[in-house]
Amino acid sequence: MSKRKLASSYSTLRRQVRAQVHADLCSVAADDCSNVDDDESGDEFLTTNSTASMADVEFVPNISLCDPIHIHLSDDSYEGDDNAGDHNNHPPQCDLQSSDFADCHWVGSDTDSEDTDCDEESDLVGQINEWANKYAIPHVAVTELMHVLKPHLPALPNCARTLLCTPRNCSVKQLKNGGEYCHLGLAKGLQEMLISGTNTVVQTTCLKLQFNVDGVPLFKSSNLALWPILCRIKNADNSEPFVVGIYCGNEKPADATEFLAEFVAEASDLADNGISICGEINRVEIHSFVCDAPARAFVKGIKCPSGYSACEKCTEHGDYQNKVIYRHTDAPLRTNIAFDEMADENHHVGPCPLKPLKVGCVSQFGLDYMHLVCLGVVRRLLLYWKGPVGPLCARLGRRDVDRLSQKLVLLCPNIPSDFVRKPRSVSEVMRWKATEFRQFLLYTGPVVLQDILSEKMYHHFMLLSVAVRILACPKFALSFCDYAHELLVLFVNEAEQLYGNEIYVYNVHCLIHLANDVRNLGALDEFSAFTFENKLGQLKKMIRKPQYPIQQIVYRLTEKQKSKSVICDQANENLSVKYEHSTGPVLAQYRSYRQYRCLHAKNCNISLSQGNNCILTTEGYPTVVQNILSPSADDIEQVLLMCQSFVTAEDAFSHPLPSSRLGIYKVSNKLTQLFVLPLCSVANKCTLLPVKDSFVVFPLLH
Numbered sequence: 112m113s114k115r116k117l118a119s120s121y122s123t124l125r126r127q128v129r130a131q132v133h134a135d136l137c138s139v140a141a142d143d144c145s146n147v148d149d150d151e152s153g154d155e156f157l158t159t160n161s162t163a164s165m166a167d168v169e170f171v172p173n174i175s176l177c178d179p180i181h182i183h184l185s186d187d188s189y190e191g192d193d194n195a196g197d198h199n200n201h202p203p204q205c206d207l208q209s210s211d212f213a214d215c216h217w218v219g220s221d222t223d224s225e226d227t228d229c230d231e232e233s234d235l236v237g238q239i240n241e242w243a244n245k246y247a248i249p250h251v252a253v254t255e256l257m258h259v260l261k262p263h264l265p266a267l268p269n270c271a272r273t274l275l276c277t278p279r280n281c282s283v284k285q286l287k288n289g290g291e292y293c294h295l296g297l298a299k300g301l302q303e304m305l306i307s308g309t310n311t312v313v314q315t316t317c318l319k320l321q322f323n324v325d326g327v328p329l330f331k332s333s334n335l336a337l338w339p340i341l342c343r344i345k346n347a348d349n350s351e352p353f354v355v356g357i358y359c360g361n362e363k364p365a366d367a368t369e370f371l372a373e374f375v376a377e378a379s380d381l382a383d384n385g386i387s388i389c390g391e392i393n394r395v396e397i398h399s400f401v402c403d404a405p406a407r408a409f410v411k412g413i414k415c416p417s418g419y420s421a422c423e424k425c426t427e428h429g430d431y432q433n434k435v436i437y438r439h440t441d442a443p444l445r446t447n448i449a450f451d452e453m454a455d456e457n458h459h460v461g462p463c464p465l466k467p468l469k470v471g472c473v474s475q476f477g478l479d480y481m482h483l484v485c486l487g488v489v490r491r492l493l494l495y496w497k498g499p500v501g502p503l504c505a506r507l508g509r510r511d512v513d514r515l516s517q518k519l520v521l522l523c524p525n526i527p528s529d530f531v532r533k534p535r536s537v538s539e540v541m542r543w544k545a546t547e548f549r550q551f552l553l554y555t556g557p558v559v560l561q562d563i564l565s566e567k568m569y570h571h572f573m574l575l576s577v578a579v580r581i582l583a584c585p586k587f588a589l590s591f592c593d594y595a596h597e598l599l600v601l602f603v604n605e606a607e608q609l610y611g612n613e614i615y616v617y618n619v620h621c622l623i624h625l626a627n628d629v630r631n632l633g634a635l636d637e638f639s640a641f642t643f644e645n646k647l648g649q650l651k652k653m654i655r656k657p658q659y660p661i662q663q664i665v666y667r668l669t670e671k672q673k674s675k676s677v678i679c680d681q682a683n684e685n686l687s688v689k690y691e692h693s694t695g696p697v698l699a700q701y702r703s704y705r706q707y708r709c710l711h712a713k714n715c716n717i718s719l720s721q722g723n724n725c726i727l728t729t730e731g732y733p734t735v736v737q738n739i740l741s742p743s744a745d746d747i748e749q750v751l752l753m754c755q756s757f758v759t760a761e762d763a764f765s766h767p768l769p770s771s772r773l774g775i776y777k778v779s780n781k782l783t784q785l786f787v788l789p790l791c792s793v794a795n796k797c798t799l800l801p802v803k804d805s806f807v808v809f810p811l812l813h
């Protein structure tokens with residue numbers, strides 16, 4: 112029996128002794144006090160029950176106790192909590208003599224082993240807390256588990272709320288115009304992000320903040336929706352979004368000024384006065400706002416995307432042809448000053464609720480490419496090709512649509528594990544997520560569409576694909592920004608010939624402004640909603656029942672914050688190797704090295720399996736990793752890759768530019784001799800997609 116089990120047995124035993132003593136107290140004569148051992152008078156049990164003697168405790172002998180055991184009785188809450196449960200149990204049979212307790216150390220003893228037990232129990236309680244948070248285990252299930260574990264883990268509290276540090280209430284206020292709002296606090300969130308043990312290090316003393324405001328429907332059966340205000344610190348190591356405030360109601364907030372009032376007041380104060388972190392004042396700057404088009408219109412107080420003069424970047428007015436379309440690409444651009452002065456009356460519906468923040472309402476509201484390009488333009492193109500919407504001249508035949516779906520599905524084994532979703536049939540396009548449209552635009556589309564679309568249509572699609580790839584790539588975004596802008600303007604101008612002028616909806620028109628936003632705010636992912644979308648999904652999952660949705664989220668967030676340090680420590684594992692094997696290939700001079708199947712680097716997994724074994728070297732060669740070597744299991748900094756390059760690598764396409772300029776190659780399936788590559792020579796992980804008798808290599812952007 113392990114020491115822990117013995118200690119637990121003794122804990123149980125002692126509780127039973129105490130219960131028995133309590134029961135016997137009534138019948139114990141006062142003169143029995145003389146039997147109490149003076150040496151144990153410091154014990155809580157014996158002190159409080161000093162009228163009882165161990166001789167009065169009657170148990171049936173069964174368990175033999177030979178070695179000195181350190182009985183562990185932990186905290187007060189445990190002492191008080193466990194009685195009720197123990198009364199329901201049948202006491203184990205044991206042989207207890209007063210002499211058996213001579214070597215026992217009761218509450219308050221300072222032995223090392225007891226400290227160790229305490230630490231171990233505390234660790235276990237922490238791990239249960241972390242587990243419950245990680246898998247969003249309902250409180251009722253956690254409490255039930257705790258009742259099962261309690262006899263073996265006395266440090267456990269009695270209910271899930273205590274274990275998870277669930278707050279008892281939160282401050283939710285009713286808005287005058289309907290709905291509820293809870294302001295969690297911007298300063299509080301920033302301090303928690305920067306001070307807590309999350310390894311977050313700010314690179315400068317100026318915090319650059321990015322905000323997101325968006326609506327999330329909660330249930331299919333009701334109109335109940337959340338409108339969280341999220342924030343992330345752009346220039347921190349850990350830039351995970353956190354919640355500043357949450358609105359919940361049956362409709363979107365009726366009055367943006369009322370909804371945003373507390374946020375605007377606090378953000379404005381921080382922007383003026385900075386924030387104190389560990390005694391040091393940090394300046395606070397607003398980097399940008401990231402929202403979808405309807406939410407941008409809502410928080411800026413401007414026309415909705417379906418209205419006239421709704422373009423946030425230019426003064427194009429729009430024509431009505433069954434819907435509002437924007438045909439021209441050369442209208443004068445809007446400026447922050449003109450916006451503040453509300454110079455274009457047709458653009459505004461009221462004063463901007465964010466005016467006190469002094470943000471550039473044109474330049475600092477980037478056009479989010481997740482909604483604009485992925486869910487907007489790419490979905491529209493796919494729907495035009497598949498039907499039944501869009502002009503007939505753009506529609507593909509049923510056979511071509513089926514072939515497109517088959518080609519996509521056949522690529523599944525070649526899709527790296529970095530993608531959450533594998534390609535699926537075009538017939539399910541209405542259910543595709545934004546990441547699937549992004550995957551189609553940047554990787555699979557250029558391969559599968561090649562012999563399905565007409566040459567003109569394919570070249571037109573490639574204008575968009577290449578432009579977005581350039582703008583999404585931090586390496587190319589700024590240096591090729593003008594070129595990408597030209598491609599996008601060309602894409603918009605040529606669209607009418609292929610798809611008719613009905614394609615000139617808000618999303619397609621706004622493509623011509625995308626490059627300018629990249630110039631102001633950085634590569635597309637610097638101001639995309641992809642990061643915030645994950646957080647919104649997490650918040651939605653925190654709601655387990657329809658009642659009190661805001662309270663549920665606040666409670667879950669607090670619980671998560673309490674167990675954050677443990678979770679983050681595990682997430683910060685930067686470099687590791689896994690799955691040792693001995694099947695080679697290995698060059699002779701590296702035979703003493705250990706071999707592995709998988710290398711986990713920060714944000715990237717390279718393995719020997721199909722789909723995850725292709726990289727681009729810093730010299731620009733597409734290469735296949737055949738083995739992962741390390742001098743020892745502990746020396747993973749010296750990891751070497753056994754690689755083979757492709758015998759031939761040429762441009763995969765030449766329109767609108769030679770693809771090799773972007774690191775995209777068509778490669779043969781013949782490989783060179785094996786060679787060794789240090790990890791520092793890996794520039795990118797790539798996806799290797801089969802095309803007839805060869806492959807196309809695309810460097811991963813995400």
Ligand SMILES: [Zn+2]
Pocket residue numbers: 422423424425426427620621624
């Ligand atoms: Zn415009």
